[in-house]
Amino acid sequence: IREMPDEALLSISRLGKGSLKDIREKVDAIDRNSKKLLDDEGMGDTHFLSRHFDSISNHVKQRKLKPYIIAYTDNIHSLEVLNRYFGELEYVSDIEKVIKELKCNEEEMLVVKCFVRYLGIDVNDMVVDALEKIAGTERCMYILQSRSQGRPLEDIGRGSGITRERVRQLEDIMCKGFVQCDKRKRFLNLFAAISDNTDIALENVITNMVDDSIVDIFIYLLKSTLKPHQSYNKKYGLFSMTGDFSYANIEKHMAESNPYFKSDELYEVVEKTSNELAIPALLVEKVIEKNYTCFDTVFCNNQMSLGEKYEVVMKKYYPLGIKVSDEEEMEIFRRRITDMFGNIKLPQSNKAVEARIVEITVLCDRSTYIHPDFISIPDDLVQRIEEYIDQSDRVALSYLEVFEAFKDELLARSNIDNRYFLQGFLKYKLKNKYYFTKDLISKDRGIDFAYELREFIRKNGEVTKKELKSYFMGTSDSMIAQTMARCKDIITIDYNTYMHADRLNITQEDYINLREKLDDLIKGIPVSCRKVYGVIRKENAFADFIKRNSITNYSKLYGILKYMFEDEYEFSRPNIGAKGTDDACNFTIVKKFLRDKKEIEINELFKFCEDNQIKIMKKAKLISCLSDEFLRSDVNKLVHVSKLGLTEDKLTAIKLEVLNILEEKKYMAMMGMEDFSAFPDLGVEWTPFLLISIVQNYMQYVNIVEIPTRNYNLPNCIFVKSDNPYADDYKEIVRWIIKLQHEQKPFKSLVEVRNWLKKEGVILNGIPIYLTARKLLYMDEKGKVVIR
């Protein structure tokens, strides 16, 4: 107050209702009084200091000293004195040594004494004092309390019988009072000191130090009376003394430079970030506290996307890449993620996991991906590959071609050992330079292999597959054949020779004549092109057409006809049929073969198909197509339904029996089914296959769950009622069955579970890995089998 200009003092004197002179006198009196107080009734300076040092609480003694000096005063003179005697000290406790031998003049001693006394003051008392001074009445406390709870002025006004404007005025007065009070007390600096910092005061430090009943009001006042250079951040619960930090930048920097780190690296990370961004370490700690989660031994940024987490695991565990199509490997990957990052929610489907892995890695083999960090290839080699692509005549090159061209060197000098890896690498390395598709690296968007092939054939007339393969290094037969099939304007003369439609010479008249001829020849039955060729060769009307297009064999004719009439007829080399006579003709032949047969061995049926060039991809599909007439009665036998004597009565009896079993046992596994004594005699021996066929065809309310296998000779079916919620999912059915049994008779070990399932016919080999890998079935610490 003594240092205040008259003007300021005058305004205070008005508040205290005294004249300027009165105030000056009062101040002098107080000053004398304090000097006397600090003389401590004749005690020596050293004694005074020691006594007050002892009254400083231990937690203050452990704090750093410098923040307390800053908090104590902004008076330059006092700061000078304190820094002179205490500037070298680190902790508050260190002043003990200094004060014992302190030698200074009277004025300096006064400063030191006041400071030491300040260190001993109870912080809560200080706050209570301040609040009492500015909000002495109950109404004022009510206003502050309500405002601190965020209540609107209107509301508070109603509560205390005044207008909202009056509430605002009172609040304003109290805030100004608080600012005045704070000029001396410098609360934020004090709490910063308690937070061991000069720039930051932590909200939770305030909460801990100040009485619960007033802490909200106090913090509200602090927030409402921030000075321009001060700020409050809600997320981190801290007051900053040196303006606002750019929290977003800090978070971004940390998320980028330290997406995760080991817990024993915490100190280093804090130190490093604090230096890099020139911000207090305390703030970095706060940022970590709020934005990171500690899993076991790893701190992991909460913003870290799944992809970034996957990347960590990819880098740690997969130097040779991960095969994403391998379910078992993906389960292990999932487990590694949860081991490292805790029980985070991972996508249900592996496909979603794959999609993220693909984003952060590069292809290194079929369905296998590797983190780019693990690619090792010398720069000069990369440069030469790039030059090779640039200098190639063609716009689009296959990866295989590039791989073949550099194969030896790649194998010797890099870890790129197949074309997929090269594909992945080039796409990763040169993604901005070229366009990449599944098989091609292209210098021009939209140029694909088909385009290249087409151009080559257009230029070169009739081209053999051999020529194509030597020009398009590294292309496979199937790749050529399939590309050709997509190019409508390429004519396949035979499977080894191709030509471009541009080279044909076809008139409108040709179309009319040929159409007429084909219609004549087909008449409901597909005609072989050999026959067509034989016929038109003899007719004068076509002589010119044959000559113009140098048609020398039926195969070329077929290719040309296909090009001309693709939309009008069905083409299936070497046959041409009427539109609509689809592949079912094969099936018709099979049916013809089965006509009049009452039963047949399945092997015999397939031999017939083979002999007659009827290509059947899936045996099961063919048998299911035949099921309206033939049922599979045993592993290798089809029986005509009429031979079974499957009367309504018998069918009902079978249905009832199946339902009974399902009612009682809940499921029926065909692999374990041996006893058919309860089923009516159908004239053939009962087998699981027969029952499966009947259920498949006649019982909609029973769902058939298939045990995955490629072995067609196994009755790999489990029946459940169709209202079973797991009826569509084999793995879940197994889980459900284990649960059923476990409830009745608990399993003692996983081996026991496996053996039992096998005996029951529920599994073929092992327990589905899904159950164990996802911890749905496991042994707990007590050695008990747990099925979730």
Add this chain to the structure above:
DNA sequence: TGCTTGCACAAACATTCGAC
């Protein structure tokens, strides 16, 4: 033909922003 692969995109969910 049956299955895989790679890409693209949509749905679902989350966040930010500005107008009122």
Add this chain to the structure above:
DNA sequence: GTCGAATGTTTGTGCAAGCA
């Protein structure tokens, strides 16, 4: 404080093309 638009992120799916 609310709302909708815009934008961003994550998850899930469809499908053409590729392969054997």
